[in-house]
Amino acid sequence: MVPVTSSSHRQTRAAFWAFREAGVLGVLVVMGAALAIATRGPYGSTFLTASNLLDVARQFSFVAIMAVGELAVILTAGIDLSVAATLALSGVVMAKVLTLPVLAGASVAARVAGAMLVALCVAVAVGLTNGSLVVRVKLPPFIATLGMLSICRGLAYAVSRGHPISGFPDIFSESIGHGTIGGVPVPVLAMAVVTGAGWFILSRTRWGRYFYAVGGNEQAARFAGVPVDRAKLLAYVICSLTAGIAAILMTAWLGTAQSTAMMGGELDVIAATVIGGASLMGGHGTALGALLGAAIMGVLRNGLVLLNCPAYYRDVSIGLVIVFAVALDRFRKK
């Protein structure tokens, strides 16, 4: 082996990460091919139709968007269990604002824009709280975000009194929820944009490198002058922000906001990130991987319905894929 200089070391590592995504991409392609063949019928393959593929993409877009945000936190060797609860809270508060009789006089566009802004602000507030609990109060991320999970669900329940809130202006549900641009559903485009932004921040900006550094070796990063505390705070804010974005898209698509939205969804988000190659120890993972992880779970769920599989085996299959991805991760570390 050639003596390693710092730049060739980085090159080897970059090549290694590319290989990691290739693995996940490979799994996805093989699954897709298998499904395309298995669902062949007199009208062609039901899996490979444009409408099915776009439906599947939209179905996993919410998890994918949040998985990119969750990746930022996982990179710093932290975890955010409150993402789904944040989505529910943002959604419910936004719905309340959208349907407030007091604001009925304002223009529809202003109301929709204002409500969306409120949703993002709520999400950012949760992210700041999570980050502060981890960085200032020095709580373990698991505990801090577990507590926030309950708080957010509880607040969502309190705000909505348990009832789903609906009655949004048509333009909101139609253009954002069910709208398409060039035939592609808006949430799918949002997923692409968020993943692209995630890739850019993580691989091309200073703060992205800080996330990897903090997760790789926090002490060393601190000594190297990396602003560890601020990096962690930023990671939690990014994570909750993606939950806010997903909240807007999901609420627009459903036409209602519920305090029970995405119950247990945080596990799907973390699973997507991990299947996509992130390590829960921190320091490894890519935005594209997170998207592919969500895609694998979404395609698997869709495939099992297309194949007439009893719904009971769905979760078993997904669990097996998660276990496998983590086992692979450990294997790779050797």
Next chain:
Amino acid sequence: MSKTRSAVGVILAAAVLATVLAASVGSLGCGRREPAATQPPIPAPFQGQPPTTPAKKLQLAIVPKLLDNPVFQLAAEGAQAAAAELGDVEVIFTGPETADTAKQISTIENLIDKKVDGISISCNQGDALVPVINKAIEAGIPTITFDSDAPKSKRITYYGINSFQAGVKQAELLIEALSKMGRKPEGKVVIQSGVAGAPNLEERIDGVKSVLAKYPGIRLLETLYCDDDTAKAVGQLKDVLRAHPDLQGMVLVGGWALFAKAPGGFEDIKPGKVAVIAFDALPNEWDYVRQGYVYALVAQRCWRWGYESIKILHDIIVNRKTYPSFVDSGLDIVTKENVEQYAEKWNKKQFKD
């Protein structure tokens, strides 16, 4: 470098293995996959044309609010019985594991993409399901609802009960129970429901409230929502009984708390202390009636939800029959007087009378 090559090898092997694993688990329980019917999509409206017989088996899907509820498992049995009678139907019973509206919509979208021949849905939220139901209808798939309707959608018919009237019946039975206990129609009453905002449940609650409002002595404390979760429902019963030892009556607009073994949420009180009227009459619930904790059960015909759904869909597809907007399934009332008869009919699976 040997390290990279082994890494590639590991990843590729893992990728293949992961897919094989997922696919084999996925196909573990899968039945024979019948190809989709060779008929082209049925044009709307589904009436007027001469009847046709399908060349292959019809794939009809039943989508409950959630899988983890015995009333829907009973509906699945009814559906299978109808399929066995008809001979040319394959039943697909699928839905979300918990009462999750988004997951239910996703499941239905997948069924549409799969081009099933008919769908029958019990809606978690009637309004939220309107777009996907309309999408199914526009794709040429006859779609009906059962148990919980989506009235604003283009669904062909709704098979179930008039939920408001069912609630009225429950409240009337509560007054009857109180009078049989020698009490006046007054005091604290509590309602327990499942998922807030589910239209069928909200209508039942409205029905109950409409009758209770006629009795000024009755004070409705609150409506508890258990999210269709039995453990939560039992906990809520215990909490409310502890908080209000002078509680007179309870109306459970669904049977969730009674799916637990008797006495369940009532273990801290004596039978007959509180007048309880519940909904649905599944086997676990009979003990509550036998032991005196529950005065009466207002039972939906859950087995028939599945049975009639298949029959109706089959009729629409094969015979182009038209249906009114509402097909009433009717209700059964189960009390101490007739619980053994009801149990016997149940055990003999005599649901069809």
